[in-house]
Amino acid sequence: METEDLVSQWEKLHLSKEESSFFHVNPETYIEEGARGKNCLVGKALTEKSVNSEGFRVTMSQIWKLEGWVIFKELGEQCFLIEFQKLTDKERVLSGRPWFFDRHLLTMMEVDETISIHSLQFRFEPFWVQLHNLPLATMTEEFGQQFAEAIGHVIRVEAEADGRAWGRCLRVRVAVDLHQPLLRGKWLMLGEKQHWIPFKYERLQSFCFKCGVLFHKGRNCTRTRAEQQGDEQASYQFGPWLRGQPRITNIFDRRRYGGGGGGNHRKDEQQGDRDRFECEEPRCKGKALKVEVLAGKQDTSLAENEEEKKQGSNPNHQQKKQQ
């Protein structure tokens, strides 16, 4: 019997006096500062089939390239408690999201020791989203911050120290709701002129081409049956074209040629080692999502590119390649 069934079973039972009296616990007794949970994450692979546990451990630990050790404990068929020896490793993994196992999105959460494993709700995962076709005037940090709120909570906008972000596209890191259809773009009205701003999601892999959510794939889509007899075109409103190639937009390239001055002015360099974000998700009910982002964006992009190359093949194949 599944845990959920076991838990909801009490509703049908007539509880005895002993059963229905509460056992009171002060949370402070059990949750200490610096507790083990701080070094842990809970990860769940978004797939219907069960995950090869050993393949998962080997593949993820190789992709992450950690400095310390990592321990995986199976909490369910697609769910793992992941304990890192070093906090820095955990932060790198968090800031490098999204991660995939065998093309399936691995959603991750910080450990909240006051809730039980089965009531964990995986709802958000940060993505770098590219906003294309923007008029130059709107390629700024401030605009990106406001415009991209339509997609989800904006964690950061890739911009220079003065807030400008002129480049091929505006890159915005957004906590995307896994249960909402991906936004494919949005109309912008700049004065009298209208512009269609297409969105592309970097490192986007499996998602539902029928309804556009990340949480399931077409086979499990509730819309599939309803639209089977309808217009076939209407059922494919989403597609691989929503995937954006991870790229360095070169907005930080400030080399000057000729004249006296010169040098790069990268905002990242002025921000110290790490930005720390702790944000209340607007579409999240009641629970804060902690998002940590490394400031060395360009380095992260490189890591993402490297990681991207590794993805898409099955773990056994990867292991063979590396031997």
Ligand SMILES: [Zn+2]
């Ligand atoms: Zn669907």
